[in-house]
Amino acid sequence: MLDDKKKPLVQVRNLKMHFPIHRGILKRQVGAVKAVDGISFDIFEGETLGLVGESGCGKSTVGRCVLRLYEVTDGSIEIDGTDIATLSGEELRAKRPEMQMIFQDPQASLNPRMTVGSIISEPLDEHRKMTKTEKREKVGELMDAVGLARRFADRYPHEFSGGQRQRIGIARALALNPKFIVCDEPIAALDVSIQAQVVNLLEDLQEKYGLTYLFISHDLSMVRHLATRVAVMYLGRLVELGDSETLYMNPKHPYTQALLSAVPHPDPAQAGNIDRVILEGDVPSPANPPPGCTFSTRCPQAQSICKQDSPEWREIGEGHFAACHFIE
Amino acid sequence: MEDQSATVLDVANLKTVFNTRDGEVHAVNDVSFHLKPGELLGIVGESGSGKSVTMMSLLKLLPMPPAEIRGGSITFDGRDIRAVSDEELRKIRGGEIGFIFQDPMTSLNPVFTVGFQLMEPLRVHMGMSKKQARARAAELLELVGIPDAPARLKDFPHQFSGGMRQRVMIAIALACDPKVLIADEPTTALDVTIQAQILELVKELRQKLGMAIIWITHDLGVIAEIADRVAVMYAGQIVEHAEVKELFANPQHPYTRALLETLPRMGEARAKRLPSIEGQPPNLDHAPTHCEFAPRCKHAFDRCRVENPQRRDVTPVHDVACFWDTNAGGPIDA
Ligand SMILES: Nc1ncnc2c1ncn2[C@@H]1O[C@H](COP(=O)(O)OP(=O)(O)OP(=O)(O)O)[C@@H](O)[C@H]1O
Ligand SMILES: Nc1ncnc2c1ncn2[C@@H]1O[C@H](COP(=O)(O)OP(=O)(O)O)[C@@H](O)[C@H]1O
Ligand code: SF4
Ligand code: SF4
Ligand SMILES: [Mg+2]
Ligand SMILES: [Mg+2]
Numbered sequence: 001m002l003d004d005k006k007k008p009l010v011q012v013r014n015l016k017m018h019f020p021i022h023r024g025i026l027k028r029q030v031g032a033v034k035a036v037d038g039i040s041f042d043i044f045e046g047e048t049l050g051l052v053g054e055s056g057c058g059k060s061t062v063g064r065c066v067l068r069l070y071e072v073t074d075g076s077i078e079i080d081g082t083d084i085a086t087l088s089g090e091e092l093r094a095k096r097p098e099m100q101m102i103f104q105d106p107q108a109s110l111n112p113r114m115t116v117g118s119i120i121s122e123p124l125d126e127h128r129k130m131t132k133t134e135k136r137e138k139v140g141e142l143m144d145a146v147g148l149a150r151r152f153a154d155r156y157p158h159e160f161s162g163g164q165r166q167r168i169g170i171a172r173a174l175a176l177n178p179k180f181i182v183c184d185e186p187i188a189a190l191d192v193s194i195q196a197q198v199v200n201l202l203e204d205l206q207e208k209y210g211l212t213y214l215f216i217s218h219d220l221s222m223v224r225h226l227a228t229r230v231a232v233m234y235l236g237r238l239v240e241l242g243d244s245e246t247l248y249m250n251p252k253h254p255y256t257q258a259l260l261s262a263v264p265h266p267d268p269a270q271a272g273n274i275d276r277v278i279l280e281g282d283v284p285s286p287a288n289p290p291p292g293c294t295f296s297t298r299c300p301q302a303q304s305i306c307k308q309d310s311p312e313w314r315e316i317g318e319g320h321f322a323a324c325h326f327i328e
Numbered sequence: 329m330e331d332q333s334a335t336v337l338d339v340a341n342l343k344t345v346f347n348t349r350d351g352e353v354h355a356v357n358d359v360s361f362h363l364k365p366g367e368l369l370g371i372v373g374e375s376g377s378g379k380s381v382t383m384m385s386l387l388k389l390l391p392m393p394p395a396e397i398r399g400g401s402i403t404f405d406g407r408d409i410r411a412v413s414d415e416e417l418r419k420i421r422g423g424e425i426g427f428i429f430q431d432p433m434t435s436l437n438p439v440f441t442v443g444f445q446l447m448e449p450l451r452v453h454m455g456m457s458k459k460q461a462r463a464r465a466a467e468l469l470e471l472v473g474i475p476d477a478p479a480r481l482k483d484f485p486h487q488f489s490g491g492m493r494q495r496v497m498i499a500i501a502l503a504c505d506p507k508v509l510i511a512d513e514p515t516t517a518l519d520v521t522i523q524a525q526i527l528e529l530v531k532e533l534r535q536k537l538g539m540a541i542i543w544i545t546h547d548l549g550v551i552a553e554i555a556d557r558v559a560v561m562y563a564g565q566i567v568e569h570a571e572v573k574e575l576f577a578n579p580q581h582p583y584t585r586a587l588l589e590t591l592p593r594m595g596e597a598r599a600k601r602l603p604s605i606e607g608q609p610p611n612l613d614h615a616p617t618h619c620e621f622a623p624r625c626k627h628a629f630d631r632c633r634v635e636n637p638q639r640r641d642v643t644p645v646h647d648v649a650c651f652w653d654t655n656a657g658g659p660i661d662a
Binding site: 055161193196197200224244248258260261262264265267279280 | 550595
């Protein structure tokens with residue numbers, strides 16, 4: 001699958017994001033939530049990297065770190081050759097237009113008091129010197145691109161449906177011709193019948209503008225449809241990464257296996273005979289992760305070594321990575 | 329239609345309207361369904377299609393006004409529950425009919441212990457003493473798979489994980505041994521791994537307790553896994569209803585068909601492009617006078633725009649509200 005022409009647009013190395021926990025009147029730091037705890041991956045130009053895992057495992061935090069919306073605790077994030085983890089003020093501002101984000105809740109991410117036109121053109125006001133007419137034309141083009149009628153430019157977000165609001169968010173994210181977009185659960189708040197519309201739009205735009213996506217989602221079947229490669233996260237770490245087909249057809253890590261087997265199949269004829277791994281309990285707190293392999297408290301295949309030694313992140317096949325002591 | 333003599337719940341032509349400042353919202357339009365003892369009826373539909381309002385109407389759990397039940401009959405266990413006294417209705421709610429809501433954090437009261445919340449219905453509905461109620465509460469927690477149950481009765485909801493809170497909700501709903509359990513999107517807010525735990529639990533409980541269940545969801549995968557029969561809702565109406573295998577094997581309504589097509593499937597080759605349903609669900613500011621799906625339907629023809637299709641039988645276990653005959657590929661006879 002990987003051809004030689006492909007080069008990484010995004011290179012993340014040993015990324016850590018620890019949020020301090022403060023207690024008491026003196027607000028002394030008593031610990032840290034290790035939301036992201038040392039992860040490395042590449043995103044190739046023009047591809048979609050899917051990022052999946054249970055709630056609270058750190059997906060959104062990764063997305064926000066990669067756009068430098070947080071001051072990261074450690075690690076490097078190279079985008080198109082520049083390490084943005086260490087960029088300062090003006091340099092970072094100049095880099096911002098290249099990287100954008102689309103959020104889960106289209107309602108909450110749009111200012112209710114601004115018209116759709118001004119929401120979409122706001123990034124242009126900030127980063128581009130354009131005349132009013134040029135801006136109006138650009139907004140019109142963006143609305144065309146995401147399938148919103150230009151005559152809606154003077155309306156307010158509440159006059160639109162969830163799917164349309166997500167289109168507004170996408171148009172805004174596209175305004176500065178970004179190369180890289182983090183999509184954090186962009187379809188989770190949408191109705192089933194609208195999800196496919198937005199996914200198709202994201203695919204069309206990717207093709208048209210050569211976009212690169214980090215696609216964060218709970219929806220494992222949608223990720224399979226959309227992603228070129230998929231990374232699976234558990235408690236702040238990556239446990240497996242591989243191209244979508246390999247990962248879904250032949251998952252190697254016990255967590256990936258359990259996660260995929262939990263997805264209900266829309267086929268009642270199969271319902272009785274699915275070999276399902278039911279995980280017990282739920283994800284431990286990232287403020288106090290278990291020693292050794294962080295999955296060992298729930299892993300059906302755990303051995304005694306798993307409670308002591310943290311498995312190494314290694315390549316187990318071409319372009320296929322995993323962290324488990326027992327994968328050849 | 330199949331034999332309906334042994335039904336525990338029978339709803340006919342239910343109509344619920346909200347009178348809001350911006351006019352009427354016709355949330356439930358002529359909804360009819362029945363439930364047999366021990367079976368699991370799945371109700372599927374996108375948000376706003378009227379699933380929750382239908383269920384809340386049954387037990388008058390809606391604020392009235394603005395809600396108004398404008399018509400229909402509701403028979404539970406031989407009684408007309410639109411006519412029963414408030415007192416009797418209270419007994420039915422949380423007693424003979426158990427309820428589970430979507431978001432366990434908002435439906436468990438954060439200031440009371442889990443034990444208290446489990447014991448309360450037992451004392452109110454079953455007249456148990458404190459001691460009896462405590463023993464039964466521990467039993468119930470154990471039943472839903474919470475380890476160390478007696479000790480955990482003293483804990484508050486925030487001390488439980490999301491999946492455990494949902495288990496507690498199920499335990500509360502089961503407390504009084506209901507004849508019917510209504511579960512409104514009980515796993516929508518949960519991870520698939522936790523959802524799998526809950527579905528497993530429900531299958532097990534059905535075998536043990538044999539109650540009838542109405543399970544509301546927008547996830548066809550969940551329906552396929554646990555339902556015996558399915559009703560598909562669109563714009564406040566049931567547009568298709570069938571046994572689960574029949575529905576998935578032989579969907580008739582263009583909306584159901586489109587929904588099934590838009591689902592990406594994990595086990596199959598990846599579709600190049602997802603088939604999608606264009607347009608949006610209608611707003612519900614009027615009682616339906618035509619097929620509400622017509623603006624999005626690829627088969628819509630003149631009749632669909634002037635008349636609202638009624639449910640008609642396709643087979644003894646399958647009915648659909650549509651003027652198009654999917655099998656013949658043409659309009660049905662007028
Ligand atoms: N600003 C913050 N301060 C402290 N802790 C945080 C902060 N942001 C996130 N966390 C914690 O970091 C962990 C990872 O959170 P994150 O939002 O990245 O999870 P997620 O995988 O996106 O979950 P979901 O699927 O629910 O969106 C969680 O334990 C969360 O509570
Ligand atoms: N309290 C209310 N006031 C006005 N409209 C309401 C109220 N509750 C629900 N509705 C409307 O009723 C319709 C059906 O809602 P609901 O049954 O909650 O949908 P579902 O559960 O299928 O997502 C929607 O159009 C919704 O906006
Ligand atoms: S290292 Fe051990 S506990 Fe971790 S996933 Fe592998 S087998 Fe399971
Ligand atoms: S009645 Fe007409 S518009 Fe409605 S679903 Fe059937 S064919 Fe489509
Ligand atoms: Mg998140
Ligand atoms: Mg609802």
